[in-house]
Amino acid sequence: MRTLEAEAVHIFREVAATFERPVLLFSGGKDSAVMLHVAVRAFWPAPLPFPVLHVDTGHNFDEVMAFRDTTVRRLDARLLVSNVQDDIDAGRVTEEQGPRASRNRLQTTALMRTLDEYSFDAVFGGARRDEEKARAKERVFSFRDEFGQWDPRNQRPELWSLYNGRHRKGQHIRVFPLSNWTELDIWQYINDQDVDLPSLYYAHRRTVFQRDGMLLALTPHVMLLDDEEPYEATVRFRTVGDATCTGCIESSAATPEAVMAEVAATRVTERGATRADDRISEAGMEDRKKEGYF
Numbered sequence: 001m002r003t004l005e006a007e008a009v010h011i012f013r014e015v016a017a018t019f020e021r022p023v024l025l026f027s028g029g030k031d032s033a034v035m036l037h038v039a040v041r042a043f044w045p046a047p048l049p050f051p052v053l054h055v056d057t058g059h060n061f062d063e064v065m066a067f068r069d070t071t072v073r074r075l076d077a078r079l080l081v082s083n084v085q086d087d088i089d090a091g092r093v094t095e096e097q098g099p100r101a102s103r104n105r106l107q108t109t110a111l112m113r114t115l116d117e118y119s120f121d122a123v124f125g126g127a128r129r130d131e132e133k134a135r136a137k138e139r140v141f142s143f144r145d146e147f148g149q150w151d152p153r154n155q156r157p158e159l160w161s162l163y164n165g166r167h168r169k170g171q172h173i174r175v176f177p178l179s180n181w182t183e184l185d186i187w188q189y190i191n192d193q194d195v196d197l198p199s200l201y202y203a204h205r206r207t208v209f210q211r212d213g214m215l216l217a218l219t220p221h222v223m224l225l226d227d228e229e230p231y232e233a234t235v236r237f238r239t240v241g242d243a244t245c246t247g248c249i250e251s252s253a254a255t256p257e258a259v260m261a262e263v264a265a266t267r268v269t270e271r272g273a274t275r276a277d278d279r280i281s282e283a284g285m286e287d288r289k290k291e292g293y294f
Contacts, residue, residue, distance in 0.1 A: 001189055005038060008177035010161070011140060012042040015122050015175055018165055022050040022122035022175075023080070023115075026072075028064035029240040030197055031126030033071070034186050035178055037195050039124070040075060051078040053123075055111050057103040057242045058085045059221040064240055067198040082114035099223035104242040112148045121172045122165065130182045131269055140179050146170040183238075183270060184263050191256035200237045203254045208233050214247035238263075238270035 015022050024039060026032045036052065043049055052072060072079040084106045087093045092113070093106045115123065129136045137152045141163040144150055156164045165173050178186070190197065200206075207218040209230045216222065218230045221243050235248040236259070253259045 001185065001192060004178075004181055004185060005041075005189070007161070007180065008035075008038045009042040011163075011175060011177040012039050012124075014163060015124070015165070016043070016049050019122040019173070021118065021120045022124065023053045023118070023120045024048075024050055024124040025111075025126070026052040026054050026068065026079075027126075027240060028054070028060075028068040028071075028198060029126070030186055030190065030201055031128065031178060033067075033195055033197055034181075034189055035124060035126040036071070036075070036077075037189075037193060038177065048075065048077050050124075051080050053080045053082065053114060055082045055107045055114070056084065057107060058083065059103055059219075059242050059244050061198070061200060061217075061219070061240065061243050061246075063198040063200045067196070071196065080114065080118070082110040084110045086110070087113065099225050101223075102242055102245045104245050108148070115148070115172060121167065122175055123172060124175050124177060126178055127176050128178050128181050128183070128186070138174075138176055138179065140176055141165055142174040142176065143167065144172050144174055148172075150174075184260060187256055187260045187263055191260065198240065200240070200248075202259070203234050203236045203252050205232055206235050206248070207231070208235060208248065215249065216247050217243065219243045 024032075024036060026036055040048060054068060068079075071077075084093070084103050087106065087109045088095050093109045095106065096102060114120075127135045127138060129138065134152075137155075139155045139158050141156065141158065142150065143154070143156060146168075158164075167173060181189075189195065207230050208215050209218055209224065209228045210216075211225070211228060215233070215235065217235075218224075224230065233250055234252060236251040236253060237246065237248045240246060251262060253262045
């Protein structure tokens with residue numbers, strides 16, 4: 001864990017030293033919480049030298065929103081919020097309709113709009129290479145063109161931890177300090193460093209329903225189908241995203257140690273098991289990343 005943390009600290013400091021306007025994406029999930037924790041340690045006792053950006057779909061879990069606001073206040077960080085609803089109202093995107101509708105894909109437009117508005121040239125993301133196939137193709141410094149697009153065939157070599165952040169005006173670099181971490185590493189670090197997380201990452205009672213082999217939480221943003229019957233269960237979330245497409249699992253793991261034991265025994269990634277938007281197609285995530293997605 002010391003080696004992984006040291007690598008992430010080096011990446012944060014490298015970006016702060018070589019880029020003019022970096023920003024850290026913060027969803028309130030476990031990976032972004034760990035990433036933010038490492039960033040604070042990288043520059044302590046100085047304040048965080050870049051703002052925190054949340055792309056808000058408007059369909060978030062209440063626990064995540066409360067955690068986001070509490071965390072940025074505690075760290076005295078500058079929070080920027082890019083609202084998907086603003087793009088819907090302005091006609092830049094069209095919201096899906098029906099019980100399976102999700103705003104998750106609409107985040108790309110909101111993200112790109114905000115990056116352009118503030119001229120951010122480096123964007124920290126909490127992606128890990130063990131999440132799914134498309135993210136496994138990423139470099140630590142991932143080049144994006146003027147349209148925010150990603151070309152997996154046009155990535156720069158990173159031998160000896162030497163990173164190439166050269167870019168022209170309008171282009172930017174996505175930076176992934178946790179690239180070499182696994183889900184189990186994340187939880188080990190959470191346990192070792194006592195990193196705060198939203199309560200829904202641990203076992204709790206919640207009203208849920210079954211859909212397409214997933215267990216979804218019943219929230220005001222979800223529309224039930226005729227054959228779907230909600231019921232109460234003890235669950236936890238492995239990943240956090242838009243409430244309309246983020247599933248949970250039945251679990252009694254209420255501590256980081258219990259979660260670590262559970263994660264060590266699983267053979268399915270958290271996104272593959274609990275994110276409906278990743279099941280669009282085999283290359284669904286890669287297609288969205290080429291469009292500018294996280």
